[in-house]
Amino acid sequence: MISEIDTAFWPVYTAAAVFVIVYMLVVTEKINGGLAAMAGALALLLLGIVDWSAALTHHMYVNALLLLVGMAVTAAAADLSGIMHYAALKIVRAVSGSLPAVLIVVTLIAAASSALLGSGPGLLLLAPLILRIGKALRVGPVPLLIMSVIACNLGGMTTLVGSVPNIMIGSAADLDTIDFARRLLPPALLLLAVHLLLLMLIFRKEMRTGSGRRTELEALEPVGYLSGRGRALMSLGVLILLAAGLIWHDNLRADSGTVAVIAAALMLLVNIRSSSEARQIRERLDFKTFGVLIGFYVIAGGLVETGIVGEIAMRLLELTNENKALTALVLFGVSGLLSSVLDPVPLTAAAVPLIQTIGLQVEVVRPSDLNDLWFALALGCGIGSSGTLAGSVAGVLAAGLAQKEGYPFSYLSYLVIAFPLTLLALGAGGWYLWAHIL
Numbered sequence: 081m082i083s084e085i086d087t088a089f090w091p092v093y094t095a096a097a098v099f100v101i102v103y104m105l106v107v108t109e110k111i112n113g114g115l116a117a118m119a120g121a122l123a124l125l126l127l128g129i130v131d132w133s134a135a136l137t138h139h140m141y142v143n144a145l146l147l148l149v150g151m152a153v154t155a156a157a158a159d160l161s162g163i164m165h166y167a168a169l170k171i172v173r174a175v176s177g178s179l180p181a182v183l184i185v186v187t188l189i190a191a192a193s194s195a196l197l198g199s200g201p202g203l204l205l206l207a208p209l210i211l212r213i214g215k216a217l218r219v220g221p222v223p224l225l226i227m228s229v230i231a232c233n234l235g236g237m238t239t240l241v242g243s244v245p246n247i248m249i250g251s252a253a254d255l256d257t258i259d260f261a262r263r264l265l266p267p268a269l270l271l272l273a274v275h276l277l278l279l280m281l282i283f284r285k286e287m288r289t290g291s292g293r294r295t296e297l298e299a300l301e302p303v304g305y306l307s308g309r310g311r312a313l314m315s316l317g318v319l320i321l322l323a324a325g326l327i328w329h330d331n332l333r334a335d336s337g338t339v340a341v342i343a344a345a346l347m348l349l350v351n352i353r354s355s356s357e358a359r360q361i362r363e364r365l366d367f368k369t370f371g372v373l374i375g376f377y378v379i380a381g382g383l384v385e386t387g388i389v390g391e392i393a394m395r396l397l398e399l400t401n402e403n404k405a406l407t408a409l410v411l412f413g414v415s416g417l418l419s420s421v422l423d424p425v426p427l428t429a430a431a432v433p434l435i436q437t438i439g440l441q442v443e444v445v446r447p448s449d450l451n452d453l454w455f456a457l458a459l460g461c462g463i464g465s466s467g468t469l470a471g472s473v474a475g476v477l478a479a480g481l482a483q484k485e486g487y488p489f490s491y492l493s494y495l496v497i498a499f500p501l502t503l504l505a506l507g508a509g510g511w512y513l514w515a516h517i518l
Contacts, residue, residue: 408517
């Protein structure tokens, strides 16, 4: 691989430069992040660094994009029915306006929904609820959004359908679903609790906001926020069908993206009664976010195709001298750090054949002998993806939706808080991997 990079150095440097420039533009928000990401992707395609066919069929993960678009439309249309306002007010009133209690409830919902539906869909369904809770309590929803992103990533880490990287790992390794959850659920629960405590400490001033407003909250009537009982019930029915379809889409012989698009169409039929309502739904959609996702899929694909990601991994793995336990720890650390700044999907795409190659080199007899490496990769990607908003689909979506509603939730403000927490979590995850999995 070194010789390949030496003989084609300009694509390597170009791909790396494009990634750094676009990433900095997105993080600093100097220009529209979607346009910056799309421009960077187009540059790599026009220069031939990323093949057009590979970009469409391999790097972009069309099913994942259809899933996200379908979920975004579904969430926007469901919000129009008023059920998000209704649910938000019910939750807030149930805990008497206590923001710490709301944070705990939101965390549990985010983790559970992401484990069943996936981190991206889980965040898309939860974000409108979080924004409505913020309005009900008259506080900024930033602590809730930060914790929901982390909870979605950690919850999605625990199941083979909870994230795209886990789906890829499960397909390549033929892992047992129950065994996978049994290994990764304990660290996820532990890290959720630790993150909750630390965020409550960091936002201790905000945590006191909203308390003592029980009388004011009791005066609000949740039913009054519904646009109509019939529409609300039908919207809830579509959401239930969507959840069932995403959980059992394999039995239905349909992709998850197809299920989400069908649900979006049904939700539009239920909620659009006029051209103004159609316009409201369109205005709720964050097209910049879709541009960022598509662009980074292609740009990250450039890092994979030029061998940058694989070369970094191979160089580090050489240090382990084929020691499987040490290799798993290095794989965990590398995947955790890289996935905090790079979408873990292309990173996983590069790591899967790498692990399979390691199996051939050490002459593995049973596929299960590589399970420690697969668990290390899943654990690293799951924890590391919370380091920055660009490290996960959930993070990108949260930033886009918050900014769409006028809340200051920037990539930089998230990074200052979440990245140090993620480094601590990676340290704890490395200990768990060494003590309980290897």
